[in-house]
Amino acid sequence: MTSGAEPGTTGGHDTLRGIALKIVSVAVFVGMQTCIKAAGDVPAGQIVFFRSFFAIFPIIAFLALKGQLPTAFVTKRPFNHVARGVVGVGAMGLGFFALTRLPLPEAITLNYAQPLLVVVFSSVFLGESIHVYRWSAVAVGLVGVLIISWPELTLLNSDEGLDDQEVLGVMAALVAAAISAVAMLLVRNLVQTEKTATIVLWFSSTASVLSLLTLPFGWQALTPTQAALLVMAGFCGGLGQILMTSAYRHAEASVVAPFEYTSMILGVVVGYFIFGDVTSLNTLIGGAIVVAAGIFIIWRERQLGLERTRTRKVTLPQG
Numbered sequence: 001m002t003s004g005a006e007p008g009t010t011g012g013h014d015t016l017r018g019i020a021l022k023i024v025s026v027a028v029f030v031g032m033q034t035c036i037k038a039a040g041d042v043p044a045g046q047i048v049f050f051r052s053f054f055a056i057f058p059i060i061a062f063l064a065l066k067g068q069l070p071t072a073f074v075t076k077r078p079f080n081h082v083a084r085g086v087v088g089v090g091a092m093g094l095g096f097f098a099l100t101r102l103p104l105p106e107a108i109t110l111n112y113a114q115p116l117l118v119v120v121f122s123s124v125f126l127g128e129s130i131h132v133y134r135w136s137a138v139a140v141g142l143v144g145v146l147i148i149s150w151p152e153l154t155l156l157n158s159d160e161g162l163d164d165q166e167v168l169g170v171m172a173a174l175v176a177a178a179i180s181a182v183a184m185l186l187v188r189n190l191v192q193t194e195k196t197a198t199i200v201l202w203f204s205s206t207a208s209v210l211s212l213l214t215l216p217f218g219w220q221a222l223t224p225t226q227a228a229l230l231v232m233a234g235f236c237g238g239l240g241q242i243l244m245t246s247a248y249r250h251a252e253a254s255v256v257a258p259f260e261y262t263s264m265i266l267g268v269v270v271g272y273f274i275f276g277d278v279t280s281l282n283t284l285i286g287g288a289i290v291v292a293a294g295i296f297i298i299w300r301e302r303q304l305g306l307e308r309t310r311t312r313k314v315t316l317p318q319g
Contacts, residue, residue: 014250014251015250015251015252015255017250017251018246018247018248018249018250018251018255018256019247019251019255019256019259021243021244021246021247021250022243022244022247022248022251022256022257022259022260023259023262024243025240025241025243025244025247026240026259026260026262026263026266027262027266028236028239028240028243029236029237029240029244029263030108030263030266030267030270031236032051032233032236032237032240033099033104033107033108033233033267034104034270034274035229035230035232035233035236036051036096036099036100036229036230036233037099037100037104037107037275038229038274038275039222039225039226039229039230039233040100040226041100042100042220042222042226042230043214043217043218043219043220044093044094044096044097044100044214045093045211045213045214045215045217045219046211046214046219046220046230047093047096047100047230047233048089048092048093048096048207048210048211048214049208049211049212049214050230050231050233050234051092051096051207051230051233051234051237052089052092052203052204052205052207052208052211052234052237053204053208053234054230054231054233054234054235054237054238055204055234055235055237055238055241056201056204056205056208056238057234057235057238058235058238058239058242059197059200059201059204059238059241059242060201062242063197063201068195068197071195072195072197072198072201073198073201073202074198075194075198075202076193077190077193077194078202080186080189080190081190081194081198081199081202081203081206082202082206083186084183084186084187084190084199084202084203084206085202085203085205085206085207085210086206086210087179087182087183087186088180088183088203088206088207089206089207089210089211090176090179091176091177091179091180091182091183092176092207093176093211094172094173094175094176094179095107095111095172095173095176095180097168097169097172097176098110098169098170098172098173098176099169100169101165101166101168101169101172102166102169102170102173103271103275103277103279103280103283104267104270104271104274104275104277105264105267105268105271105277105279105283105287106148106169106170106173106277106279106280106283107169107173107267108263108264108267109148109264109267109283109286109287109290110145110148110149110170110173110174110177111173111176111177111180112141112145112177112261112264112287112290112291112294113141113142113145113174113177113178113290114177114180114181114184115181115294115297115298116137116138116141116142116145116290116293116294116297117177117178117181118181118184118185119134119135119137119138119297120138120181121181121182121185122185125182125185126185133296133300134297134300137293137294137296137297137300138293138297140289140292140293141289141290141292141293141294141297143289144285144286144287144288144289144290144292144293145174145286145290146286147282147285147286147289148282148283148286148287148290149170149174149286150282151280151282152164152166152167152169152170187199196245200241200245204238252302253298254298254299254301254302254305257298258294258295258298260294261291261294261295264287264291
């Protein structure tokens with residue numbers, strides 16, 4: 001088999017490896033979120049700096065081993081990378097703010113709104129043709145998001161709700177998912193001309209610099225434990241990125257992507273045993289609905305991809 005083979009054509013062994021790498025990457029990202037939550041009430045900008053700056057080290061080490069480091073930063077589209085960085089930092093900051101104020105399972109599950117919103121924004125901003133199947137899945141998925149959020153959002157109608165940190169957490173998580181969906185559209189554009197390593201390194205570097213701009217706005221002195229947890233979060237973020245990228249090299253995205261939802265199971269387990277978070281019935285029911293909608297969208301994308309491939313084969317001029 002040549003190195004130029006398409007992902008997913010490498011047989012069952014590579015597909016299983018891709019799935020295994022994806023599950024490990026999900027576990028590492030949950031570990032990152034656990035470290036951030038365990039660090040306590042740290043300003044979001046400060047968390048973004050640690051997450052971004054210390055992620056660079058494992059990524060650079062990996063690229064150096066692969067011999068790809070000398071060209072990793074080379075790009076003809078620096079402004080596109082910076083734009084992706086600005087949007088990504090906004091999403092990351094709000095996501096971390098939510099993580100420090102919500103139970104771990106809830107924070108993880110609300111982030112599942114992102115792929116649903118990617119479908120919406122692809123239609124609105126890119127003019128992509130979205131048919132009734134995917135619109136229906138998005139609508140069902142957003143109902144699931146509403147079910148998860150409802151207990152906190154209903155507190156807005158009461159006086160005590162105005163000071164409730166979980167209300168702010170839910171709102172931040174939903175806005176983060178929306179901004180993250182925009183970031184995904186920017187990445188979609190970048191991957192047409194840029195290598196994965198270039199996108200990842202530019203993002204981590206841009207995010208590190210941008211997060212430093214929040215330094216005058218309330219960064220706090222960290223205890224040794226907090227600093228260690230945030231450094232570990234950064235390393236986990238970089239390692240998770242490497243594992244996730246490797247997973248998509250070994251198997252088709254439509255095969256690997258659904259395993260992202262194993263983070264819900266891990267979040268429930270870690271949240272209970274480490275933070276004493278008891279997952280609410282709303283989160284479980286709403287999460288199941290969102291996961292089902294997300295998997296349907298992934299399946300539908302695969303079917304459309306197969307149809308486009310068949311159409312191209314039919315319309316190719318005969319030799």
